[in-house]
Amino acid sequence: MKFISEFRRSELAEGLISRIHRQSRTPVRFMEFCGGHTVTIFRYGIRQVLPKTIDMVSGPGCPICVTANADLDKAIALSQIPDVIIATFGDMLKVPGSHSSLQEVKANGADVRMVYSTMDALNIAKENPTKSVVFLGIGFETTAPTIAASILSAEEKGIRNYYVLSLHKLCPPVIRTILDSGEVKLHGLICPGHVSAIIGSHPWEFIARDYGIPCVVSGFEPLDILQCVDMLVTQVENGQSKVEIAYRRGVRPEGNREALKLMEQVFEPCPADWRGIGEVPDSGLRLRKEYQHFDAELAFDIEPGPPYEPKGCICGDILRGVKTPLDCQLFGKVCTPGYPVGPCMVSSEGSCSAYYLYGEGFEG
């Protein structure tokens, strides 16, 4: 079986699209939580092929976008300390903090290195014993286990110059916050595929049970999304609300136990600051006491100063699903992927970037 082209076949897509059109009667709003899903939806024009009854709204599922400026400023402050090497996934480089971006401080001489995995960062630490390597731990439940593994490996090998700035975020708690705010009325949730591959589908149960909202875990190909939408529509039309998986090839209900074990061994939940949403209890991860000597915030004395939000940028509202990029006065004029003002335009998974690159709302 081909795992990609099979999930892009137009004749199968046609079948699903017409099924959705036949089934959907009730006007609904579905949110795709995950930025990866947002990209698929825009890249294949999925909103255009859905019936008028279905309104799609993007959620806060882009880890870079939801990182608060105050946290970005910490990373930039760390990069200014002599003999500190910042190791980060490439997406972070261009994200503007309050006053600067990692890309800018790098050009000015800071040692910022792009890595493809946490183990690369660990190797940099091993190769530079007189320097300190700080890995920027940004991501959801998907990346946290690999960072936990790097910390355990550093502990085992006695690598003492490796640190993590833990800005991890957990997905289920923030959904609860968004639903509790009552700002957006949702009738279905497309649950993130990669996050669910780690945590399983059980952590979404409360949404179906307590809020009566149908949930379906989806993969990232266009047919995955269409199947997921079809399953959500079926639940809505049958008056059901349960958690289903439309991504069986990637997700088991119980998740990945090994990865969860690693994560729990190294991290514990803590409050986290989300851009546009504010502090959400138990939605962050900090290092447990036994591993606190790897915590960059404790190891280095940094005072980044008060954060500053760019004037006119509505990334926060977009992340809550309250507004769309088309509502933003800066969108496509002052703020473009080449000169981004807010993080949602920088990250390849950001809503603004998806709207801009794939031309949502264009006639033609």
Add this chain to the structure above:
Amino acid sequence: MERGLKDKILLAHGSGGKLAHELVEKSFLKALANPFLAKLDDSAVFDLSGRLAFTTDSYVVSPIFFPGGDIGKLAVYGTVNDLAMSGAKPLYLSLAFIIEEGLPQSELEEIVNSVQEAAKKARVEIVTGDTKVVHRGSADKLFINTSGVGIIPEGVNISGSNASPGDRVLLSGSIGDHGIAVLSQREGLSFSTQLESDCAPLGSLVAEMLVASPNIHCLRDPTRGGLATTLNELAKQSKVSIRIEEEKVPVREEVVAACEMLGFDPLYVANEGKLVAIVPAKDADKILKAMRENHYGRGAAIIGEVKAEHPGRVVMKTCLGASRIVDMLVGDLLPRIC
């Protein structure tokens, strides 16, 4: 140690002194032998008549050897292809090396041999050259610059500004092979693939297309920035829009898979042996036939057409039948792939 030194390029190899002369004679003249170089004069002197095309490009690919090619082959084909894209028959190339001290001589020789082989295949001659050696850290192993001249046949007028509404858009084969092949060898990212770079000389393909019809409006090789960027350049230059169909654009399964893994869109991944042609609708089929009969165009396809409305815009019909904008590449997707 003695042996180790002997095997490496030293700063003295670029000094213009004895070692430099030895290097030129042993490594370059032997491999690239031709009457122009043999004269050892400061300039190559030759007669040409007709409309000339002249182009230059620098090559900084890392790693310098990759599946399906190396920096030498790339430096020849890249410049030959730039000449071919104006419809010219490529003739003469210059070849300038900037070498980081410490490069093994054997690697340099391998690359010079590859340059020669590529020049032979592309039917061009290397008529002048230069070598500089810089301190360790001032370059990354080896950088090459090539410039080239060619002659444009009578009656041929190819330019990026010639596309007009109704024209068809042709692509000579699958996209993304080069970028993904190079990337698969990157330190810290190495993944296993059977994929090879598509690095190839396109002079003969263009010549045969021009025989089929001299009315070709635009030719361009979608190198850095990929097909998406090339189509955007052509749409903007010609003040037209281009509409392509996703399902008609050939992409190998391995490239699709690697792109998914890395988060790339194949439309933005570099090619080194492909071309985009924009031709009048009435000539499209015969040009397509000529392309498919050439080794380097056997995977050719008509992927879209040129429209008048929304000048400068590239739109793609997706596999779901929806439409989306295809923008230019912003920033660098894959650093140093050519």
